[in-house]
Amino acid sequence: MINNNPIGLFDSGVGGTSIWSAIHTLMPNEDTIYLADSKNAPYGVKSKEEIIALCIKNTEFLLSKKAKIIVVACNTATTNAIKELRARYEVPFIGIEPAIKPAVLHSSTQIIGILATKGTLSSELFNKSLEMYQDTKIVEQVGYGLVELIENGELESPKMTELLHSYVDPMVKKNIDYLVLGCSHYPFLIPQLRKILPSHVTIIDSGEAVARQTLNILKEKVGLHEEAEGKNLFYSNGNTRVLQEILNNKYKVLYEDF
Numbered sequence: 001m002i003n004n005n006p007i008g009l010f011d012s013g014v015g016g017t018s019i020w021s022a023i024h025t026l027m028p029n030e031d032t033i034y035l036a037d038s039k040n041a042p043y044g045v046k047s048k049e050e051i052i053a054l055c056i057k058n059t060e061f062l063l064s065k066k067a068k069i070i071v072v073a074c075n076t077a078t079t080n081a082i083k084e085l086r087a088r089y090e091v092p093f094i095g096i097e098p099a100i101k102p103a104v105l106h107s108s109t110q111i112i113g114i115l116a117t118k119g120t121l122s123s124e125l126f127n128k129s130l131e132m133y134q135d136t137k138i139v140e141q142v143g144y145g146l147v148e149l150i151e152n153g154e155l156e157s158p159k160m161t162e163l164l165h166s167y168v169d170p171m172v173k174k175n176i177d178y179l180v181l182g183c184s185h186y187p188f189l190i191p192q193l194r195k196i197l198p199s200h201v202t203i204i205d206s207g208e209a210v211a212r213q214t215l216n217i218l219k220e221k222v223g224l225h226e227e228a229e230g231k232n233l234f235y236s237n238g239n240t241r242v243l244q245e246i247l248n249n250k251y252k253v254l255y256e257d258f
Helices: 017-026 048-064 075-087 100-106 126-131 146-151 158-173 184-195 207-222 242-248
Strands: 006-011 032-036 069-072 110-115 137-142 178-184 203-205 232-234 252-257
Touching: 006 017, 006 048, 006 075, 017 032, 017 207, 032 048, 048 069, 048 075, 069 075, 069 207, 075 126, 100 110, 100 126, 100 178, 100 203, 110 158, 137 158, 146 158, 158 184, 184 203, 184 242, 232 242, 242 252
Parallel strands: 006 032, 006 069, 032 232, 110 137, 110 178, 178 203, 232 252
Antiparallel strands: none
16 A cells, blocks of 8 residues: 655654654654644643643644644643544644553563653553552652753753663662663663663663564554655754754755744
């Protein structure tokens, strides 16, 4: 089945490019449109109603660009709004959730840490998923301030190092052997986290799993792009410089006040 329309992705800012990168690596021939709603970042401190409204706005933008499938490249948006999005629109939606399952399956200590936004950790969807893992101790930590620093391009600032230590050091003391990153912004912190965490602690994010699921849905229901090198468009309603730097200045970022 052939469908040459683009894959649409949105996030509260630059973080979802970690998901975009996994999708682009797996399907380099697909066209993509990435939407960074940086003006409204972070989503994790907003109410469920606010998050749903923003997700509807982002979806309408991507549909106006003829997106054939929409990847909600934001944990907070997925856990708070994907049910409403699927009920409202016919286009398939791919969500992202913290990758708790592989951590639980492989943990030796049966103690895992999860670093996520308040919006994700307090969501109904996330807490329902926790019910399946009652034999594992899950140490939750809200990453207050991390998204804001990432959006400002302060990945390796002293403030970032200080915050990360304050969040993960107590987890290490509780004997975690897996750290699950529950926000699409957080994979950009993996180099910093590897300097802080003991070598036996494995870091898990959701990027590759989301890419595989996107490919499966395209094959089964939507259609794949004809053999050709894909075009990749990026839009932001905030500071385009940070997004361009995250993308290593390989792609042009268009400013759009949506």
